[in-house]
Amino acid sequence: MGRLKEIVIDADRPAKLARFWIEALDEYDLMPYDDAEIARLAALGLSPETDPSVMAVGPGPRLCFQFRKGERPLRNRLHFDIAAADLAVEVSRLVALGATVVRETDGYTVLNDPEGNNFCVVQEAP
Numbered sequence: 001m002g003r004l005k006e007i008v009i010d011a012d013r014p015a016k017l018a019r020f021w022i023e024a025l026d027e028y029d030l031m032p033y034d035d036a037e038i039a040r041l042a043a044l045g046l047s048p049e050t051d052p053s054v055m056a057v058g059p060g061p062r063l064c065f066q067f068r069k070g071e072r073p074l075r076n077r078l079h080f081d082i083a084a085a086d087l088a089v090e091v092s093r094l095v096a097l098g099a100t101v102v103r104e105t106d107g108y109t110v111l112n113d114p115e116g117n118n119f120c121v122v123q124e125a126p
Helices: 014-024 035-043 087-097
Strands: 003-011 053-057 062-067 078-084 100-105 108-112 118-123
Touching: 003 014, 014 053, 014 062, 078 087, 087 100, 087 108, 087 118
Parallel strands: 003 062, 078 118
Antiparallel strands: 003 078, 053 062, 100 108, 108 118
8 A cells, every 4th residue: 555755746946836835834844955966966957946856845745846848738737656665566556446557667657547647656765
């Protein structure tokens, strides 16, 4: 059985939207960037301000603000990430419930619910 890992919000400007929500929600803050992450971003020509995936943490589920191209009617604005100890077993269980697989990648699978809304199942860290 899966558990809610995070809520993912598609954004045009992830850092700006994340700052809005950490001000709007009690006890949420940006996930700190360590030196290794800042170096990784710099190697890609990015900074925390231009990071395409910005995390906010607080007392509830983690919030992930991710950059997504496309017109809003062509993309979800929000989706669930479900963590599972066994990715393949959880994907199979959800498909049996009516989900369909959109694509599989290393560490997570994108699915559609019965109404066509995207969500992801991610491999839970050991």
